Amino acid sequence: MSHAKKLFTNGIATTTNKEGFVAYNRSIEEEYLQLLLTNTFSNTFYANTQELLAQAQSIHQGMVELNPEFMAKALIYARNEGFMRLQPLYGLAVLSGAHPNLFAAVFPQVVRIPSDLADFLTILRAMRRGQGGRAVKRQVAHFLGQTSEYWALKYNGRGRGFSLGDAIATAHPKPVNLQQQALYRYLRGQKSNLALLPQIEALEKLKKATDDNERIRLIQEGKLPYEAVTSAISPTRGIWQTLMKEMPAFALLRHLNTLDRHGVFSRKKNLKYVQKRLTDAQALRKARILPFRFAKAFTEVNHPDLRDTLRKAVDLSFDNLPDLPGRTAIFLDISGSMTGEYLQTGSIFALALYKKTDGSSLFWLFDTLVEDARPSRRDSIMSQAERIHARGGTDTGAPVRRLIETGEKVDQIIMITDEQQNVGSPFYRELLEYRRQINPHAKAFIVDIAPYQSAMVPPEDTNTFYIYGWSDTVLSFIAQSVQGYEGMARHVESLELEDAGFRDAEA
Numbered sequence: 001m002s003h004a005k006k007l008f009t010n011g012i013a014t015t016t017n018k019e020g021f022v023a024y025n026r027s028i029e030e031e032y033l034q035l036l037l038t039n040t041f042s043n044t045f046y047a048n049t050q051e052l053l054a055q056a057q058s059i060h061q062g063m064v065e066l067n068p069e070f071m072a073k074a075l076i077y078a079r080n081e082g083f084m085r086l087q088p089l090y091g092l093a094v095l096s097g098a099h100p101n102l103f104a105a106v107f108p109q110v111v112r113i114p115s116d117l118a119d120f121l122t123i124l125r126a127m128r129r130g131q132g133g134r135a136v137k138r139q140v141a142h143f144l145g146q147t148s149e150y151w152a153l154k155y156n157g158r159g160r161g162f163s164l165g166d167a168i169a170t171a172h173p174k175p176v177n178l179q180q181q182a183l184y185r186y187l188r189g190q191k192s193n194l195a196l197l198p199q200i201e202a203l204e205k206l207k208k209a210t211d212d213n214e215r216i217r218l219i220q221e222g223k224l225p226y227e228a229v230t231s232a233i234s235p236t237r238g239i240w241q242t243l244m245k246e247m248p249a250f251a252l253l254r255h256l257n258t259l260d261r262h263g264v265f266s267r268k269k270n271l272k273y274v275q276k277r278l279t280d281a282q283a284l285r286k287a288r289i290l291p292f293r294f295a296k297a298f299t300e301v302n303h304p305d306l307r308d309t310l311r312k313a314v315d316l317s318f319d320n321l322p323d324l325p326g327r328t329a330i331f332l333d334i335s336g337s338m339t340g341e342y343l344q345t346g347s348i349f350a351l352a353l354y355k356k357t358d359g360s361s362l363f364w365l366f367d368t369l370v371e372d373a374r375p376s377r378r379d380s381i382m383s384q385a386e387r388i389h390a391r392g393g394t395d396t397g398a399p400v401r402r403l404i405e406t407g408e409k410v411d412q413i414i415m416i417t418d419e420q421q422n423v424g425s426p427f428y429r430e431l432l433e434y435r436r437q438i439n440p441h442a443k444a445f446i447v448d449i450a451p452y453q454s455a456m457v458p459p460e461d462t463n464t465f466y467i468y469g470w471s472d473t474v475l476s477f478i479a480q481s482v483q484g485y486e487g488m489a490r491h492v493e494s495l496e497l498e499d500a501g502f503r504d505a506e507a
Contacts, residue, residue, distance in 0.1 A: 029070055029489040030466060032063045034448065036078035036087045056087065060094040068099050073495045076109045083290065089116060093123045093132075100135035107139040114155035114164055117143060121162040121170065131170050140171040147180075149199040152187055153228035165189060199223065207232050216242050226251060237262045241270060249277060249287035257300045265303060275309045281316045291317045291352065291381075292345040298382055299344075311380040318352045318381075324479050326411030328361035329403060330354055333417035335367040335394040342449050346416040347385035349447070349474070351375060353414065362408065366399045367392035400430035404437055412443040412482055419448055428458070435463075445478055 035056055063071045071091060079088040092110045096103040111117050117140065124132045131137060144167060156164045165187040175181035178196060185192035186200055194201040202222025206229065209215045219229055219242055226243040229235065235243065240262045247255065252274065265271045277283065291314050298310045332350045334343060354363045354375045363373045365388065375384060396417060403410065413434075415427070435442055444464040465487050467474055481487070 027489060028063070028066060029074070029493065030487075032059060032071065032074055033078070033489055033492065034466070035059050036074055036091065037082045037084060056090065060091050063091070064094050064098045068095065068102060070493055071095060072099075072102050072106045073492050075106055077492050077495070079110045079112070083288070085116060086119065089120045090123055093120060093127060093129070096124075096132055096136050097129065100133070104135055104139055108143070111139075111143060114147075114151050114167075117164075117167055118155070118162040121167060137171045140167055141173040144168060144171060144173040145176070147183060147187070149183065149197055150225065152183060153199060153203060154225045155227075156187055163187070203228055203232060212236055212238050215239060219243070219246075226255075235262070237264060240264050241267075244270065244274070249283055250289055250293070252277060253289065253293060253297050256297055256303075256306055260301060260303050260306065265306070271303075271305060275305070278309050278313045279316060284313065284317055289317065291348050292341070295344050295348055295382065295385065311382040314348065314352075314381045315355075318356065324353070324357050324361075324412075325482060326360070327409065328353070328357050329399070329408065329410040329413045330361055330363045331399040331413065331415040331417075332363070332365050332373070332388070333367070333394060333396070333415070334365045334388060334390050335392055336390055337394065337418055339390040342418060343388065343390050344385065346447075346449060347388040348381055350414075350416055351381045351384050353478075355381065362410070364399050364402070366395065368395045368398065370399050370402045396427035397430040400427060400434050404430070404434050407438065409439050410442060411439070412445060412478075414445045414447065414478065416447045416449065419446070428461075431464070443482060445481065447474065 063074075072095065075088045075091045075095070078084045088110050092103065092106065095106065111120055121132075121140070124130070124136070132140075144164070147164060152164060162170075168184050168187055173184070175184055178193070182192040182194070182196045183200075186194075186197060194204060199222045202218045203224055206215055206218045206222070206224065209218060215233065216238060218224070219239070223246070226247055229239070229243060233239070240259055241264050244252065244255075244259055244264060256274070259265065259270075259274075265274070294310050294314045294317065298307060298314075301307055301310065330350050330353055332346050338346065350363060350373075354361055355377055359377055363375045365371050365373050369392070373384075373388070394417075396415065396419065399415070400413065403413075413431070431442075431444055442463070444461075445467060446464065447467045465478075465481050467478070467488060
């Protein structure tokens with residue numbers, strides 16, 4: 001048996017979770033998606049960073065041996081639909097060593113911005129791959145051909161792995177004109193003609209300016225991004241006020257506390273400006289800000305008017321999602337292992353889902369006991385999420401057992417959990433009993449927020465769907481699945497490489 005085949009059991013054998021309770025191995029493809037779509041490089045309740053990183057390395061290597069074409073599709077899916085970065089970049093580095101042509105075709109859709117490139121090159125170096133070989137250098141050089149003054153100002157910070165200047169020194173891209181030549185020289189720290197680079201010239205003048213009015217003029221005329229300004233000078237309240245109007249929506253959200261601390265919102269017009277931007281539903285959809293990002297900002301901001309704005313913003317971020325037909329049971333795991341961001345994100349997701357069903361659903365909380373969350377369709381998602389707290393152990397079978405006891409007929413069961421059962425009866429046993437007694441056609445959706453690589457349901461159960469990780473496409477996926485959409489792994493498998501523009505030249 002090959003090394004890769006030993007890594008995956010393809011759903012045949014059972015396994016145990018971190019607490020020793022029975023679980024099922026998922027298919028190779030599902031395990032790989034789970035790896036990509038959960039942040040496996042972070043600490044979790046049950047596994048530390050070193051343990052998870054070793055697991056990630058093995059699974060990437062196994063996938064590139066067994067199914068490199070699926071791997072390529074999954075990397076793009078995770079980067080662009082799942083909004084993940086590090087795992088897709090790590091997988092791309094592995095793919096580059098095994099399938100250079102497939103790597104070359106996938107690269108532009110995984111490495112989207114200079115920070116992606118910096119992390120990718122850092123990963124290669126950590127893997128002792130040096131500069132990655134000609135195939136990598138060629139793609140890096142092509143990417144660097146897109147370098148603009150804006151990129152140079154925003155992404156060329158040193159001390160964080162590879163800068164743009166480091167990448168230029170590595171790949172040696174050829175400038176196509178004098179302006180690009182000047183830009184490359186500037187990024188390398190060499191003398192260059194700044195008259196050809198007006199934005200960069202404005203930044204260099206900003207570093208020497210001492211008068212706030214002059215600084216504000218340079219920021220506005222040079223259209224300097226906030227990252228460049230804050231790295232060059234210590235902004236005053238007036239400068240923060242200027243930067244606020246240049247920030248993208250996500251950056252504005254992340255800097256609310258800083259702006260408040262510098263007194264920017266003491267002027268009502270500034271407060272109204274931010275409130276208008278963060279409650280513009282169309283702009284929020286375009287910015288693709290995930291709901292839990294608002295939740296994070298909410299915990300950091302003390303200004304009461306801003307907190308009200310964030311409550312509204314969370315609700316607006318779900319307005320464009322599809323409705324969920326039929327009757328739904330929503331189960332949120334509130335056991336101790338869900339403490340922190342898992343529970344905060346899960347609570348917001350569950351409450352939004354409840355609102356999207358327009359009341360045609362149950363929303364229960366469970367640990368070893370089950371209780372009705374008593375959700376409101378009128379109260380804000382954020383306010384209700386604040387009242388949900390973690391406690392106790394985990395019995396994933398408990399809420400399904402309650403469905404059986406009460407005789408509640410639902411069309412779909414959605415469970416949000418890290419799957420770490422440690423007491424009670426297994427979810428799958430209760431699910432089978434529910435289907436036997438009440439609704440044989442009930443679908444189950446397990447929103448798995450943790451990277452433990454085990455599952456509560458065997459892959460042969462075609463009416464159960466696994467969703468790994470968080471993104472604003474999850475509700476859409478569930479809605480499509482209810483109407484007969486294939487599972488996530490099947491969906492990725494069905495993507496046509498040529499449609500996505502990344503057919504392997506060797507194929």
